[in-house]
Amino acid sequence: MPGKQRKEENASQNFFFEQFSIPRQGGVDAEDEAEMNRVKEKLKCAEQKSKVFKQQQGIFITALQRSRDQALDKTKPVCSVAQVQWYKEDHCSNTTDRRILSLFLATMEDLMEVLDILEGLGFTGSLLENCRILLSPTTDISNLRAQFPHDEVNRLSCVEARSYYGGVVSLIPVAIDLLREVARTSIIPQKDPEKTEVPISRPPTETVPQQATDSTVEDQSAIQNRQDQTKKPSKETAVWNGGKRVWKPPGHPKI
Template sequence: MNEIKESLRNIEQTYKIFQQQQFTFITALEHTRENAHDKIKPVSSIGQVQTYTDHYCNNSTDKRILLLFLSICSDLNKLCQRLESLHPGNSVTNALLDKCKTLVSHSNDLSGIRAKYPHDVVNHLSCDEARNHYGGVVSLIPIVLDSMKEWVAHTEKLPRNMLHSVSARKAAVYNQAEQPIRRVGDRDHLGRPAFITEGTQTYISLTEKAREREDRRVKLKQLGGLGRAIRKFLDGPWRPPGKHAF
C-alpha cells in the first residue's frame, strides 16, 4: 500500500506541473485541432489527443505538453492495474476502480465530465467555447486522482489480511489444493505420474511460493516434457507408489 501511495503522490506532482501549463495545453489542442480540420466537436477522449499528437502536431512546445498529458494518463492506467492486483476489493473499492478504469480508457467519452470544487480547471478556461470544447479533457486527471485517493482511503480501512496480492492469494489456494505433488519415477497402474504428499519442506513465504509456481509454469512450458520439468524443479528422495499415492 505504501508503494501505491508513493506512486499516487508522484503522479500528483507531475500533474501539478501540467496544471500550471493548462493554457499551453489548450493552445496546443487549438493548433492540432485546426491542423486536423476538427474544430467543431469537443475533445472527447484520450485517443483523440493521441491522434492529434501523432499526426497533427508540428510544434515542439505543443508536442511536449500533449505528451505530458498522455504520459500522466498512461501512469494512471498502470496504477489502475496495480490497484486491481492489490486485493480482491469490496463493492465500494471495486466501483471506484471501475470508474477510474473507464475514465482512463482511450476511447471513453470525456465530453460530459466536469471537475468540481475545489478544482478550478474548468474556470480557468478562457471562454464559453473553450469550456464547451475542453471542459472534459481538463477535468479527467483531477477526477481520476480524487477517485484513486478515495480508493486508498477505503482500502486502508479493510482488514489487514485482505491486502495480499490477488495473484499470491490465488497461488496460495492453488498450492493448498496441490499439496500432493508428483515425484520423478512415480507411476500409477496406467503409467501416469502418481501423486504423493510431501513429507517436510522449508517454510517459504506466500509471495515466494507464488513466484516459484509461476517460474515453474514458464519453465515447464519451455522444457516441453513433464518429466524433465519435474526433474528440474522438484527435489527430495524418491518414494514408491502405493499407500502413499493418491
C-alpha cells in the same frame, strides 16, 4: 498567501499518500508491501506531473486549438485520450505543443499503471471499475467536469472553451480523486493460506540386531556349501546326485 497555499498543498499530498498504506486482513506480506510502494511512487510521480500540467494548462489549450485546426476538427469537443494521442502523432505543429501533449499522456499512463497494480493486488468494487472506464483511451469524457475544490474548468477563458476542453482538463483531477477513494474504502482481500502437505505416517521398520544378521549369513553359507558338495560327482563311486551311475558308451572297458 503563497506560503499558506503551498503548505495546504503539501498537507493534501501527504494525506493522499497516507491513504495507500492499507493493511491486508491478517497482515501484509513482503510482496504486497513492495507493490504498494510502487503505487506510492507512481502516484507521487503523477501528482507532480499534474501540478506542472495545471500550471501550463493555457499552453495545453493552445496546443489543442492548433491541432484541431490542422485536423479540421474544430466543430467537436476534445472527447477522449485517444483523440489527444492522435493530435500529438499526426497534427502537432511544433515542439512546444508536442511536449505539453506528451506530459498529459504520460500522466495518464502513470494513473493507468497505478490502477493495474491495485487490480493485481486484488482491489475490487464499483469505484475501481469506474476508474477503469474513466481512464480508458476511448471513453467519451466531453461531459466530464471537475468540481470544487478543483478549478481547472473555471480557469478556461469562456463558455465555448469550457464546452470544448472542460472534459479533457477535468480528467486527471477526477481520476486522482477516484483512486484516493478506492484506497480509502478498500482493503486488500486475504490470500488463501498456503497448502501444507501432511507427512504420511509409515509403520516403524523392525531393526534386526547385527548379531542375528551375522548368524543368518553363516547359516546360509553352510547350506550353500552342502548343496555344492551334493552336486559334485564322487570319484570312488562314480555317483551323481542320488547314486545314479554315469552313462558310458557300450564296448569300453570298465575303469
